[in-house]
Amino acid sequence: MAGYAGSRSGQAGRRSQAGAQRRGQGRERGKGNDSGRHNRTRGQRGQADAEGSNRRRRPSTVDAARLVSLEALTKVRQDGGFANLVLPPMLDAARLDRRDAGFATALTYGTLRLQGRYDAIIAQCVDRRLDQLDGVVLDVLRLGTHQLLGMRVATHAAVSATVDLASHAAGRGAAGLVNAVLRRISQKDLEQWLAELTEQAADELNALSATHSHPVWVVKALRQALASNDRPQEELEALLEADNADPEVVLCARPGLISPEHLVKEAEEATRGHAHVGDRSPYAVVLPGGDPGRLPAVRSSAAGVEDEGSQLVALVLSEAAVEGRDERWLDLCAGPGGKAALLGARAAQRGARLVANEVTAHRAELVRASVRAVPEGVVEVRCDDGRLYGQAEPGRYDRVLVDAPCSGLGSLRRRPEARWRRQPTDVAELAELQRELLVSALAAVRVGGLVAYVTCSPHVLETELVVRDVIRRLEREGRGAEVLHAGDVATRVAPVPPAGADRPMLQLWPHLDGTDAMFCALLRRTA
Numbered sequence: 001m002a003g004y005a006g007s008r009s010g011q012a013g014r015r016s017q018a019g020a021q022r023r024g025q026g027r028e029r030g031k032g033n034d035s036g037r038h039n040r041t042r043g044q045r046g047q048a049d050a051e052g053s054n055r056r057r058r059p060s061t062v063d064a065a066r067l068v069s070l071e072a073l074t075k076v077r078q079d080g081g082f083a084n085l086v087l088p089p090m091l092d093a094a095r096l097d098r099r100d101a102g103f104a105t106a107l108t109y110g111t112l113r114l115q116g117r118y119d120a121i122i123a124q125c126v127d128r129r130l131d132q133l134d135g136v137v138l139d140v141l142r143l144g145t146h147q148l149l150g151m152r153v154a155t156h157a158a159v160s161a162t163v164d165l166a167s168h169a170a171g172r173g174a175a176g177l178v179n180a181v182l183r184r185i186s187q188k189d190l191e192q193w194l195a196e197l198t199e200q201a202a203d204e205l206n207a208l209s210a211t212h213s214h215p216v217w218v219v220k221a222l223r224q225a226l227a228s229n230d231r232p233q234e235e236l237e238a239l240l241e242a243d244n245a246d247p248e249v250v251l252c253a254r255p256g257l258i259s260p261e262h263l264v265k266e267a268e269e270a271t272r273g274h275a276h277v278g279d280r281s282p283y284a285v286v287l288p289g290g291d292p293g294r295l296p297a298v299r300s301s302a303a304g305v306e307d308e309g310s311q312l313v314a315l316v317l318s319e320a321a322v323e324g325r326d327e328r329w330l331d332l333c334a335g336p337g338g339k340a341a342l343l344g345a346r347a348a349q350r351g352a353r354l355v356a357n358e359v360t361a362h363r364a365e366l367v368r369a370s371v372r373a374v375p376e377g378v379v380e381v382r383c384d385d386g387r388l389y390g391q392a393e394p395g396r397y398d399r400v401l402v403d404a405p406c407s408g409l410g411s412l413r414r415r416p417e418a419r420w421r422r423q424p425t426d427v428a429e430l431a432e433l434q435r436e437l438l439v440s441a442l443a444a445v446r447v448g449g450l451v452a453y454v455t456c457s458p459h460v461l462e463t464e465l466v467v468r469d470v471i472r473r474l475e476r477e478g479r480g481a482e483v484l485h486a487g488d489v490a491t492r493v494a495p496v497p498p499a500g501a502d503r504p505m506l507q508l509w510p511h512l513d514g515t516d517a518m519f520c521a522l523l524r525r526t527a
């Protein structure tokens with residue numbers, strides 16, 4: 001199969017890689033230092049070693065950044081942790097400088113995303129099944145393979161530093177194995193390995209799964225999603241590549257609270273890099289990197305981290321024309337509150353009020369924090385089951401957002417471990433909950449009012465089929481809803497229209513729009 005040449009850094013996505021990850025990958029770490037070891041200051045070493053009483057003391061031969069990555073991988077694997085939550089406190093505790101933190105972040109995220117590809121390669125170089133290897137040894141091998149094939153680390157430095165790491169974390173015997181395996185892997189470059197995996201695969205689907213590091217069922221689901229959106233199947237590979245690229249850090253300048261231009265200036269002052277406004281949302285600001293939490297606007301919640309696609313689908317609801325009363329808005333599944341803050345800010349400008357509901361108490365708290373800059377009295381945060389709104393408050397609302405819990409197959413870039421955790425059976429279970437929430441929303445909205453049904457997944461079972469099922473069900477019960485043209489609304493709202501804006505049900509794509517694969521169907525209640 002053709003098309004792998006040049007895929008080393010992932011060609012997908014229209015923009016460059018972000019922040020810490022970019023800093024980590026964009027240099028030849030270890031070059032000029034034969035051992036690949038990294039000298040640390042006394043203070044850094046002491047702090048890293050003191051952290052965690054049952055952690056073995058790190059000898060000076062073990063690189064602190066690689067050790068943090070290994071510990072993060074192990075925590076993700078053993079405890080079911082999420083890399084975006086596990087890693088930052090580890091980076092802080094180890095007191096890595098910006099450069100090393102960037103390297104550790106790129107190493108951890110890249111290794112997790114490409115784990116399937118690397119396992120397939122490692123499996124060619126060991127004499128036993130991978131599940132017979134010690135988990136920590138496998139983690140070390142994955143980290144070493146990513147340095148060799150996915151980062152610009154010199155071969156001798158990658159092998160030597162990873163062998164030291166293996167020796168520290170799993171003993172001398174493990175170090176010998178790691179040394180032998182990494183040396184075999186380093187005998188071929190990425191293109192040669194990918195060609196080999198493709199040749200050995202049973203069929204094209206399995207080849208794509210191994211080479212692009214997605215479970216087979218996810219590749220199938222994405223292929224089906226492209227087909228149901230009339231997109232050429234040749235795009236599948238670009239979509240898979242986009243899932244393996246680092247997403248940019250994007251902020252939403254919440255309208256009325258801070259302008260995008262002001263936020264760009266603030267971001268540039270804080271990061272000393274070039275920030276710019278986005279092209280899929282009029283409120284998006286794309287950061288050059290750095291920690292967005294340091295910006296005053298983010299600390300005050302005048303702005304928040306939010307993918308451009310996520311902003312756009314919320315705006316499809318708020319900016320679509322509605323006839324009659326337009327005062328009561330509802331966000332049925334609001335946690336952690338990115339869309340609620342954007343909708344609340346727009347509601348404040350339009351004299352409307354927003355109920356932001358979330359079923360989980362701690363996520364409802366996150367919603368409160370997210371909307372705290374919106375003028376007092378505009379947003380009411382509630383903690384209830386969204387499925388009850390239709391019965392409890394029939395016909396009360398003018399606009400309702402259902403940002404339904406979903407498989408998250410549209411945001412695999414941001415959640416590097418998610419693809420390995422999700423199961424196909426999750427999708428069917430979620431689809432039932434999604435239907436119930438949409439039915440409730442269509443009962444809570446008044447006749448003539450609007451409902452946006454949104455997922456961060458392009459899976460047809462969670463998107464189009466949920467909408468069509470619910471409309472059929474309403475018709476059977478003597479109620480009704482019609483699908484409006486979400487693509488037209490998005491075209492009007494977005495500075496640059498999304499690639500799929502010609503379709504009534506809007507599907508955004510990482511490889512075409514540079515956003516998460518958000519889905520949005522806009523419905524009007526007709527009876």
Ligand SMILES: C[S@@+](CC[C@H](N)C(=O)[O-])C[C@H]1O[C@@H](n2cnc3c(N)ncnc32)[C@H](O)[C@@H]1O
Nearest residue numbers: 333334335336337338339359385386403404405
């Ligand atoms: C995709 S997230 C929403 C993201 C949010 N709109 C944002 O932009 O930040 C889905 C949310 O729905 C919540 N949820 C799950 N079941 C629910 C239910 N029955 N009623 C209300 N919320 C629910 C989940 O806890 C989760 O926070």
